[in-house]
Amino acid sequence: MAVMAELLRNSVSVITTSNGFACQGRFYGRPTTSDSANCYRKYGCCLFHGSSITLNRRRWEIKTRRMSLLHGFTRKKNLIVVSNMIASIEEPELVYEDEEENELIEKRKDGDDDLDTLGRSLPPWGNIVVEQESDFELKSGSQPLAASKKLKMVMDGGIRVHFLEERNEEILSRRILMLSRSNKVRSALELHESMKFSGLRPSVHACNSLLSCLLRNELLDDALKVFVFMRRNEITSGHSYSLVLKAIANAQGFDSVLNMFVEYGGYSRAKNDFDVIVYNTMISICGRVNNWIEAEKLWRSMKENGHIGTQVTYSLLVCIFVRCNQHELALDAYYEMIHNGLKPGDDIMQAVIGLCTKEEKWDLALNLFQCMLDGRSQPNQICCNALINSLGKAGKVKLAFKVYDTMKSLGHMPDTYTWNALLGALYKANQYADALRLFESLKKYQNSQLNVQLYNTAFMSCQKLGLWEKALQLLWQMEASGLLVSTSSFNLVISACEVARKPKVALQVYEHMVHQKCTPDTFTYLSLIRGCVWGSLWAEVDDILEKVAPDASLYNAVIQGMCLRGKFKSANKLYLRMRKIDIKPDGKTRALMLQNFQKDST
Structure with a gap:
């Protein structure tokens, strides 16, 4: 009786329930190796020492709040092995079996689809290292147990792996999608790792959403691990590649993303997961660094792989080629877009109008401008100004002012570029008086x-008309307005005085120019010399040559002017001086000196 009482006092009953099946066994005292083997053969489960179970006379049930099951899993602490499955018991709690057994089983059967409940009911597994060996040891205290695999768990505080009671891949994928959209990074990543560890495969949509979530939170390394898993399981899509390529471009630069694209077979004709979105992404990345060569290469490769560009594709290509001054390629992309039946957007139309104006194809630019108006599109102010400028350079003044009127009707306010284009149009059309009236x-x-x-x-209009007084008046007004008068502005005023045969006034403007600390250039001195030659101000001419560093163009201008004014001896002296200081005369100067030498000989 004493022995029987001791056995009853040390006995314990264990019930393990999971996924609708239960296993119950009774052990007396501390189990030995033979006891464990017998128990395993009879009931399909074993309880090892160290499970934190309190023994009592009554019959107790272990209620596990968090249980994780996995085939062939091994853990050194708190383990229950159930027919090739292990249940990890944390926070054990003793309850009366007759009062709560039914409640426990019902909870295990029903499960809970709520994501928060999933996180509370399942324990962390940590990082797991699987080692394939012929056999392994499973210890309870110091007792080994043979089996077919050895798995090792490493708890390092990283991503946790949970046992998934739900085995439906669609439902689990939807949970990953919801967590990723809610920006719950860790929960989404743990659920993904749990599915991967359990042999389940998330959907492409779920993985893409997880990738986007990780990259949004600047977790590039984790995102790349997920991407490697997707490629290994062939569940990638064009969106997956686009996300990763953009992230690599932002983090590591253009060269790295280009190498990755080539490594994944971007330029090859072999079958890959690239679609037109991936090519658009790469073309956009090329546009960031203005690499039009790679952009063109991507465009050709995309067509060779059977992909037809979208409106985004051609918009990117046209803008990149225009920005890099590759106008022919930009027009090719535009014409191909029209050929494919795609309607160009306003950005493409305006970019093409801009390149047409640079190529002086004002007629094509005007047709595109009219097409935008017919399609009820509104060209921007830059487009209108470029077209006005192009028409002005072509001498199409009336068309330029019509576009100006259209621009005002569209609600655009003329700016400095607009007025400069209109004044340039009038000047180009030799309407100098109209240009001055517009300026006034x-x-x-x-x-x-x-x-x-x-x-x-x-x-310049004053210069063409010889209005030196008007030029001087505008010069004083310009200085009074606070604008910085440049050397070119002074040169134009001096040139206007030269045309009007006012060399003394030109010299006064020159002196004022020097007083304002504006440095004269060669054009300044040439204009002064021509004016002084025609005014027979030879002393001023000599003074200019003495002050200025030796310049072949100045000496040639003085010698030619002297010859034309009949000052052959002075021209000959200056020519000898010119040759002495090793300044080479031009052809016109040599011809005039040869003619004068023949006249002197006769």
Whole structure:
């Protein structure tokens, strides 16, 4: 009786329930190796020492709040092995079997689809290293147990792996999708790792959402691990590659992303997962660094692989080629877009209009502008200004002012570029008086928009008309307005005085120029010399040559002027001086000196 009482006092009953099946066994005292083997053969389960179970006279049940099951799994602490499965018991709690057994089984059967419940009911597994061996030891205290595999768990505080009671891949993928969209990075990544460890495969949509979540939170290394898993299991899509390529470009630069693209077979004709979105991503990345060569190569490769470009594709190509001054390629991309039946967007139309104006194809630019208006699109102000400038350079003044009127009807306010284009159009069409009238109206109503370029256009009109007084008046107004008068502006005023045969006034402007600490250049001295020659101011000419460093163009201009004014002896002396200081005369100077030498001989 005493022995029987001792056995009853040390006995314990264990019930392990999971996924709808239960196993119950009774052990007396501390189990030995033979006891464990017998128990395993009879009941299919074993309880090892160290499971934190309190023994009592009554019959107790172990209620495990967190249980993880895995085939062939081994853990040194708190383990229950159940027919090639192991249940990890954490936070054990003793309850009366007759009162709560039914409740426990019902909870295990029903499960819980809620993600938070999943996180509370399942324990962390940590990082797991699987080692394939012929046999392994499973220890309880110091007792070994033979089996067919050896698995090792390493708890390092990293990503946890959970036992998944739910085995439906679609439901689990939807949970990953929800967690990723909610920006719950760790939960989504743990659920993905749990599916991967359990042999389940998430959907492409779920993996892409997880990739986006990880990259959004700047977890590039984890995202690359997920991407490697996707490629290994052939569940990648074009969106997957686009996400990773953009992330690599932002983190490591253009060269790294290009190497990755080539490594994945981007330029080869072999079958790959690349679609037109991937090519658009790479073309966009090329556009960031203005690498039009690779952009063109991607465009050709995309067509060779049977992909048809989208509106985004051609928009990127046209903008990149225009920005890199590859106008022919930009037009090719535009024409191919039209050929494929795609409607160009406003950005493409405006970019093509801009390149047409640079190529002086004003007729094509005007047709595209009219097409935008017919399609109820609204060209921007830059497009209108470029077209006005192109028409002005072509001498199409009336068309330029029509586009100007259209621009105002679209609600765009003319700016400095607009006025400069219109003044340039009038000057190009030899309508110098109209250009001056437009400038006067601008000075009256748009004085704040006047700049150096507009004043220079007015100076050029004065020069053509010989209006030296008007040029001087505009020069004083320009200085009074606070604008910095450049050397080119002074040169234009001096040239206007030269045309009007006012060399003394030109010299006064030159002196004022020097006083304002504006450095004269070769064009300044040439204009002064020509004016002084025609005014027979030879002393001033000699003074200019003495002050200025030896310059072949100045000496040639003086010698030619002397010859034309009949000053052959002075021209001959200056020519000898010119040769003495080793300045080479031009052909016209040599011809004039040869003619004068023949005249002197006769």
